[in-house]
Amino acid sequence: MKGLDPQAALKDMLLAGLVALGLFAPLVGLRTDVSPTGALFIRTRWTDVAIIVGLVMAGRLAMHIFLARREARAAMADLSKPGRFATQAAFLARILGPVLLGVALLLPAIPGIGRYELDLGILVLTYIMLGWGLNIVVGLAGLLDLGYVAFYAVGAYSYALLAQYFGFSFWLCLPLAGILAAFWGILLGFPVLRLRGDYLAIVTLAFGEIIRIVLLNWVSLTGGSNGISGIPRPSFFGLPFSMEGGPGTFAGFFGIEPSPVHRVIFLYYLILALAMLTNWVSIRIRKQPLGRAWEAMREDEIACRSLGINIRNTKLSAFMIGAMFGGFAGAFFATRQGFISPESFTFIESAIILAIVVLGGLGSQIGVAIAAIVMIGGFELFRDLEEWRMLVFGAAMVLIMVWRPRGLVGSRQPTVVLRERRRIGSEHVAEGRG
Amino acid sequence: MAYALQQLINGVALGMIYGLIAVGYTMVYGIIGMINFAHGDIFMVGAFVALITIVLLLSGGIMEGPGAIMLVLLVSMCVTALYGWTVERVAYRPLRGSFRLAPLISAIGMSIVLQNYVQVAQGARVKPLEPIVPGGFTVMTEGTFVVQVSWMQLVIVLVTLAVLAVFTWLVTRTALGRSMRACEQDRRMAQLLGINTDRVISITFVIGAALASVAGMMYLLRYGVIDFYIGFLAGVKAFTAAVLGGIGSLPGAVLGGLLIGLIETFWSAYFSVAYKDVATFAILAIVLIFMPTGLLGRAEVEKV
Numbered sequence: 022m023k024g025l026d027p028q029a030a031l032k033d034m035l036l037a038g039l040v041a042l043g044l045f046a047p048l049v050g051l052r053t054d055v056s057p058t059g060a061l062f063i064r065t066r067w068t069d070v071a072i073i074v075g076l077v078m079a080g081r082l083a084m085h086i087f088l089a090r091r092e093a094r095a096a097m098a099d100l101s102k103p104g105r106f107a108t109q110a111a112f113l114a115r116i117l118g119p120v121l122l123g124v125a126l127l128l129p130a131i132p133g134i135g136r137y138e139l140d141l142g143i144l145v146l147t148y149i150m151l152g153w154g155l156n157i158v159v160g161l162a163g164l165l166d167l168g169y170v171a172f173y174a175v176g177a178y179s180y181a182l183l184a185q186y187f188g189f190s191f192w193l194c195l196p197l198a199g200i201l202a203a204f205w206g207i208l209l210g211f212p213v214l215r216l217r218g219d220y221l222a223i224v225t226l227a228f229g230e231i232i233r234i235v236l237l238n239w240v241s242l243t244g245g246s247n248g249i250s251g252i253p254r255p256s257f258f259g260l261p262f263s264m265e266g267g268p269g270t271f272a273g274f275f276g277i278e279p280s281p282v283h284r285v286i287f288l289y290y291l292i293l294a295l296a297m298l299t300n301w302v303s304i305r306i307r308k309q310p311l312g313r314a315w316e317a318m319r320e321d322e323i324a325c326r327s328l329g330i331n332i333r334n335t336k337l338s339a340f341m342i343g344a345m346f347g348g349f350a351g352a353f354f355a356t357r358q359g360f361i362s363p364e365s366f367t368f369i370e371s372a373i374i375l376a377i378v379v380l381g382g383l384g385s386q387i388g389v390a391i392a393a394i395v396m397i398g399g400f401e402l403f404r405d406l407e408e409w410r411m412l413v414f415g416a417a418m419v420l421i422m423v424w425r426p427r428g429l430v431g432s433r434q435p436t437v438v439l440r441e442r443r444r445i446g447s448e449h450v451a452e453g454r455g
Numbered sequence: 456m457a458y459a460l461q462q463l464i465n466g467v468a469l470g471m472i473y474g475l476i477a478v479g480y481t482m483v484y485g486i487i488g489m490i491n492f493a494h495g496d497i498f499m500v501g502a503f504v505a506l507i508t509i510v511l512l513l514s515g516g517i518m519e520g521p522g523a524i525m526l527v528l529l530v531s532m533c534v535t536a537l538y539g540w541t542v543e544r545v546a547y548r549p550l551r552g553s554f555r556l557a558p559l560i561s562a563i564g565m566s567i568v569l570q571n572y573v574q575v576a577q578g579a580r581v582k583p584l585e586p587i588v589p590g591g592f593t594v595m596t597e598g599t600f601v602v603q604v605s606w607m608q609l610v611i612v613l614v615t616l617a618v619l620a621v622f623t624w625l626v627t628r629t630a631l632g633r634s635m636r637a638c639e640q641d642r643r644m645a646q647l648l649g650i651n652t653d654r655v656i657s658i659t660f661v662i663g664a665a666l667a668s669v670a671g672m673m674y675l676l677r678y679g680v681i682d683f684y685i686g687f688l689a690g691v692k693a694f695t696a697a698v699l700g701g702i703g704s705l706p707g708a709v710l711g712g713l714l715i716g717l718i719e720t721f722w723s724a725y726f727s728v729a730y731k732d733v734a735t736f737a738i739l740a741i742v743l744i745f746m747p748t749g750l751l752g753r754a755e756v757e758k759v
Contacts, residue, residue, distance in 0.1 A: 040537065040541060043534065044534075044537055044541060047504050047507055047508075047530075048500070048503060048504070048507070048534075048572075048573065048576045048577065049576045051507045051511065052576065052577060052578070053506060053507055053577060053578075053582055054578065055580060055582070055583070059583065060585070061506075061510045061513075061582060061584060062510070062514065063507070063510050063511060063514060159556075165556065165559075212740060212744050213740075213743075213744065215744065216743055216744070216747070218555060219484075219488075219489070219490050219555075219559070220743050220747065222490070222559070223490065223691075223694060223698070223739065223743075224740050224743050224744075226691070227695075227736035227739045227740050228736075230691070230736055231733050231736050231737065234729075234730065234732055234733050235733070237729075238729040238730060369567070372563045372567070375560065375563070376560055376563065376564070379556050379557070379560045380560070383556070408571065408574055408575050408579070409571075409575060411570075411571040412567075412568060412571035412572055412575060414567060415564045415566070415567030415570075415571060416564070416568050418560060418561070418563065418564025418567065419546045419561050419564040419565055419568065422546075422557055422560050422561040423545075423546070423550060423561065426550055426553040426554065426557035427557075
């Protein structure tokens with residue numbers, strides 16, 4: 022049993038303070054500002070530096086005390102039993118899914134839920150859907166895609182352009198957007214069939230950026246950085262949402278008081294349905310030969326090839342189906358916002374979606390949902406902090422990764438079993454789980 | 456002809472900057488096999504530290520001569536190296552031996568952190584800096600078109616060559632360089648033979664960050680405008696350069712940087728400025744698809 026060594030801890034704390042001083046004194050302590058004449062001048066902020074350095078030292082000391090106590094506890098604990106956390110998480114994961122779905126279904130009916138909460142719910146569900154879509158590519162097929170937002174953009178622009186130039190309705194465009202995005206998925210998937218791992222990641226990133234730059238510069242078609250505005254809002258299967266309440270509108274048809282909340286509730290259920298469709302399709306496909314081929318390919322591509330699995334078709338189908346759901350989500354995004362511009366489809370969006378998938382635990386449906394709620398909901402909590410919230414977001418990404426490299430939900434039941442059902446620990450598989 | 460020569464000069468100066476950043480990517484990739492996504496932002500931090508030092512020296516009235524530039528370079532390298540070390544220590548070391556995606560996500564998170572940290576600490580507005588080394592000399596005149604080499608471009612090329620020379624000596628002739636190369640070939644074996652691999656990896660990050668800070672300072676002096684977002688594009692392009700030259704190969708990184716700089720400059724000069732990034736990204740895709748080992752890289756043998 023090892024306790025806290027005060028001398029070592031103190032020394033380490035001082036060292037951490039010194040490093041923090043070196044890090045923060047130049048960039049925080051000396052702020053460059055542009056004076057009215059256009060020249061730069063320096064404003065010193067030594068108090069801020071002192072506060073940060075003090076915080077770092079205190080944090081370091083706290084970490085030492087915490088680690089020493091945990092070590093002492095771990096020395097006494099029985100190692101043969103599975104971790105308390107793992108058992109709890111498995112139990113939670115089993116009941117959490119139905120509970121979350123129930124809450125999601127009843128959300129608009131819960132008293133005290135207003136327009137703001139519903140909008141937040143729509144946002145979270147959009148990211149859950151994108152996460153599940155990307156999960157097919159990254160979590161199941163093991164293809165690291167850093168340009169997923171490209172398909173989101175394709176979906177959004179498909180709907181916006183088709184509506185603008187041909188006057189197509191949302192319900193016609195939704196499948197079209199999915200098909201077009203799937204087509205782009207195949208198109209971008211073809212050249213990268215031979216690439217693996219990090220190389221694949223960087224090429225998909227490049228593709229994502231190319232699509233964004235083209236959208237930005239093809240002004241005659243897409244309006245460039247001004248984007249496309251006035252995208253038609255969805256109708257309730259042909260009945261528009263309107264404040265007039267005439268017989269042809271949603272409120273008039275059902276004989277209820279017209280209210281702007283109707284559309285929000287409708288959009289909420291729409292994205293819930295789309296997200297659940299994504300979820301259902303992924304779970305179903307996972308049990309079919311295609312899904313098994315994906316998971317096998319993720320674990321060992323060479324073994325798959327030797328066993329006669331067509332790697333090309335397997336990869337392309339993963340790109341295609343993943344992209345299709347991205348396209349659906351994009352069309353939904355366009356109709357909800359009524360305005361889109363290339364600004365919404367930057368690399369950072371791809372990074373956020375990938376972070377949700379990895380933080381949730383690759384391949385785990387419920388994990389992705391939890392990660393999306395935590396990250397996007399948490400992001401919303403820090404809304405008043407303006408420029409700080411992205412900082413907190415990035416720090417949360419690093420911390421969660423360091424704390425649980427396998428994601429929040431660390432194990433799940435295997436899809437296919439031989440005789441008995443055994444839990445597969447995350448350490449046994451290469452990338453995803455189960 | 457004169458126009459092309461001018462583009463060549465501009466392209467080489469730009470390519471040197473990309474090359475310096477690319478070395479950092481290629482070293483880290485060689486040793487621990489991960490894309491250090493935050494490296495572009497380390498470059499940005501380097502540019503900011505250089506800016507702050509220059510403004511400090513200017514307000515003290517001692518920003519004159521090559522000595523001052525050397526001082527700025529030194530300060531910037533030291534502070535940025537500390538950032539590189541901290542990033543590795545905080546975000547990557549705890550994940551060593553973890554599965555492949557974990558450090559990548561952590562690196563993306565770190566990149567977001569660095570960007571927004573600088574935005575919060577230094578403000579979101581662009582920082583303009585008046586030219587420190589103005590003027591230049593004329594190489595040739597053709598009609599009304601004058602081919603000029605600015606002193607700044609000369610400084611960039613000379614400093615880059617000097618830094619790279621020191622760096623090459625470090626990697627090829629010293630004990631440290633030997634252990635770095637050993638770690639690159641087989642990390643576990645190197646550890647068995649008594650090399651402190653954790654320390655070697657830390658030093659790799661420190662050196663990479665120092666080189667990136669040189670690039671950052673050169674970028675600042677050349678363009679005179681920086682903001683907190685310059686790291687992303689420069690980082691992706693430098694990574695392209697590293698891949699083009701063959702990832703893991705140090706001369707390849709510099710060569711790749713030069714090529715990317717030239718391609719970008721010539722593309723902007725003869726085709727379209729708006730699509731210059733598309734050109735770079737397209738090259739990245741094409742190289743990886745048809746020549747995955749790059750120009751000077753070794754083919755990877757996969758053992759089953």
